[in-house]
Each structure stands twice: as C-alpha cells, then as structure tokens.
Amino acid sequence: MGSQPRRVCVTLESRLESMDLGEEIARCVAGTAAFDEDEQHRISMAVRECVINAFKHGNCSDVRKKIEVDFTLLADRLVVAVRDEGKGFSLNQLPDPLADERLLATSGRGIFLMRCFMDDLRVVSGPDGGTVVTMTKRLPSNHKPTAAAETTKERQP
Amino acid sequence: MSLKISKRDVGGVTVLDLNGRLTLGDASAQLRETLRGLATQGGPKIILNMGQVVYIDSSGLGELVSGFTTVKNQGGQLKLANLTQKVTDLLTITKLYTVFEIHNDEGAAVQSFS
Numbered sequence: 001m002g003s004q005p006r007r008v009c010v011t012l013e014s015r016l017e018s019m020d021l022g023e024e025i026a027r028c029v030a031g032t033a034a035f036d037e038d039e040q041h042r043i044s045m046a047v048r049e050c051v052i053n054a055f056k057h058g059n060c061s062d063v064r065k066k067i068e069v070d071f072t073l074l075a076d077r078l079v080v081a082v083r084d085e086g087k088g089f090s091l092n093q094l095p096d097p098l099a100d101e102r103l104l105a106t107s108g109r110g111i112f113l114m115r116c117f118m119d120d121l122r123v124v125s126g127p128d129g130g131t132v133v134t135m136t137k138r139l140p141s142n143h144k145p146t147a148a149a150e151t152t153k154e155r156q157p
Numbered sequence: 158m159s160l161k162i163s164k165r166d167v168g169g170v171t172v173l174d175l176n177g178r179l180t181l182g183d184a185s186a187q188l189r190e191t192l193r194g195l196a197t198q199g200g201p202k203i204i205l206n207m208g209q210v211v212y213i214d215s216s217g218l219g220e221l222v223s224g225f226t227t228v229k230n231q232g233g234q235l236k237l238a239n240l241t242q243k244v245t246d247l248l249t250i251t252k253l254y255t256v257f258e259i260h261n262d263e264g265a266a267v268q269s270f271s
Contacts, residue, residue, distance in 0.1 A: 016182045019214075041243065049215055052181055098252050104226055106219035109251055113215055116250050 005074050012051065012067040014059040022069055023048035026080065029071045033078050034140055042117035043078070043137055049110040050082040050133050058084025058131055077119075081134045088125025160184035160210075162191055170202045170267050171195060176209035179217030188217075192224035192235070201233035204266045208239030213247055225257060234258075238266040 010025055012018035026047035030040040051067055059065035065085040072079045095102055097109045115121050120136040160177040173191065178184060195201045205221075213221075221237075228235040236258040240248070248254045260266035 019181060045214065052214065052216065103252055103256055104222055106223045107215070109215040109218055112251070113247075 005072050007073070008071040010069045012069060014055050014061060014063050014065050014067060016055075018055065018067065019048055019051055022051040022067075025069070026071070029073070030078065030137075033073050035078075035137075036140065039137075039140070043080075046114040046117040046135055047080055047082070049113050050080070050135065053110050053133070054082055054084035054086070054131075057089070058086030060086070076139055078137045078139065079134065080118075080136075081132055083130060083132045085130050087129060088131040089123065091121075091123055160187055162187060164191075167204075167263070167267050168271075170204055170270050172204045172206055172263060172267075174206045174209070178212040179210055179220065180212065180214045181216035185216050185220040188220050188224060192227055196227045196231040196233060199231060199233075201228060201231070202270045203228055203233065203235045204260075204263060205235065205237050206239050206263055207237055207241065207244055210241065210244055213244055218247065218251060218253065222253065222256065234270070236260060236266050236269065238263045 008025065008029055010022070012022055023044045027040050027044040030043040035043060047069065051069065054067045055061060059067065062085075068081075068083040070081040070083070072081075091111070094111055095105075095108060097103075097105065097112045102108065111121070114133075114135060118135040118137050120134075122134045123131060124134070125131045160175060160179055160183075163174040163176070165172045165174065175188070179188065192203070195203060205224075225235050238260045239262060240259060245254075248257065248259070258269070260269060
C-alpha cells in the first residue's frame with residue numbers, strides 16, 4: 001500500500017473568483033481520492049465556505065492578502081488546511097445558527113456547514129497573525145491509494 | 158455558471174424561475190435586487206422555482222432568508238418550489254426547512270395562495 005502523502009498547495013488571491021477556483025480544485029482532489037459524487041460535493045462546499053471565510057472575515061477582501069489552500073491525501077484521510085492573513089477567531093465564540101433566534105440570520109452558517117460536511121475541523125491562530133482552519137475527511141473504505149507520491153505547488157496567476 | 162432569473166405571472170402570483178448557482182457575489186445581489194423590487198409593489202405573492210438551481214452556498218442561503226424577510230415585512234409571501242435533493246438537504250441541516258413554505262411543484266405552490 002502506498003503510504004506517501006500526496007499534496008496539492010494552491011495560493012489564491014482575495015477575489016470573488018477564487019471561491020469558485022478553490023471549490024473546483026477541492027472537487028478534483030476529492031474525486032482523485034475516490035470519494036463519491038455526493039461526498040465530492042460536500043467536501044468542495046466545505047472548502048468553498050472556508051475560502052469565503054478567509055476572504056471575507058480573515059483577509060477582509062483585501063486583494064493584497066493571500067489565501068493558501070493545502071490538500072494532503074494520506075492513506076486513510078484527506079486533510080485540507082486553509083490559511084488566511086487575518087486576526088483569527090474562536091470556534092467557541094460563534095453563535096449557533098440553529099438557535100431559534102438565529103434562524104432568520106442572513107449570515108453565520110459557513111463554519112456550521114464545514115463541520116457538517118467534514119469529520120473534523122480545527123482553528124489555529126498564529127502569534128504573528130494569520131489563521132489556519134484544518135478540516136479532515138476520512139477516505140471511503142473502498143479507497144485504494146496509488147503508489148506514486150507527488151507534491152505539486154501551484155500559484156494562481 | 159451564473160444565476161439567471163426569469164419572471165412570470167401565474168394567476169396573480171409572481172413566479173421567479175432561478176437557473177444556475179446561487180452563491181456569493183453577483184448571483185446573490187441579483188436575487189436581492191429582484192426581490193426588493195417586487196416587495197416595494199406591496200403584498201407580493203412570490204414563488205421561487207428552484208428546479209434549476211444546481212448549487213447554493215451559505216451566502217445564497219442568507220440571501221434566501223433576507224428575501225423572505227423583506228417580502229414578509231411588506232405584507233407579502235415568498236414560497237419555494239421544486240427543490241433539488243441537494244438544496245433540500247441543505248435547507249434541512251440548517252433548519253431553514255422550518256422557515257420557508259416549500260412545495261413539491263409549482264402548481265401546488267400557486268394553489269396554496271388561494
């Protein structure tokens with residue numbers, strides 16, 4: 001069994017178009033990892049929501065700031081880390097979007113959706129700024145990893 | 158794929174056919190402006206035909222809620238029809254299924270206004 005992790009790292013600009021790009025790359029990576037179509041949809045949506053958060057709340061739509069998305073495919077799971085240049089946040093401080101008084105809120109569902117669609121979600125804010133949201137999804141039981149290990153570094157034009 | 162919105166009148170009910178992706182950016186803004194325009198006409202009866210909506214993100218969900226509130230505050234009603242399974246799942250896990258009046262098809266939605 002090939003146990004070498006495979007990685008795809010993408011640097012996105014803080015622009016609206018990056019949301020679609022991050023989502024599409026996530027869908028491709030999830031497909032490579034043998035997730036079925038429904039799971040590909042959930043994973044790509046979680047990544048899209050994470051990139052939206054990084055864009056809107058982390059980088060405050062500042063085009064000078066970047067969003068790094070790092071996909072690592074391990075033998076048993078897919079790990080996605082999204083890094084922004086913002087001040088960070090605490091999961092404990094986020095209101096519950098399912099609370100009756102929040103049902104008519106027009107925002108605040110992004111992190112909730114990420115948690116629904118992925119198996120694990122963690123947030124770490126660096127001492128010098130920047131926040132990394134790391135999401136994990138266990139691979140389907142029928143996944144057979146390929147032997148070839150590769151590392152790809154891409155940069156958005 | 159962006160969002161296309163077509164407007165029809167069916168027996169005094171405004172049906173908006175949505176086609177495409179309801180996501181952060183132009184699509185959400187387009188729906189917001191359309192619903193605000195209809196709301197100013199006073200007490201509108203609106204059905205969003207969601208049969209061709211292939212994707213909604215959290216911003217799109219927020220825009221649906223915003224439109225619902227805007228129309229309601231003007232004495233109108235906004236109902237949803239023809240949801241795809243993915244959109245149904247999304248409204249279910251976010252409990253928005255309990256906020257919106259949802260119908261399986263347009264005919265049932267139109268009839269519900271009478």
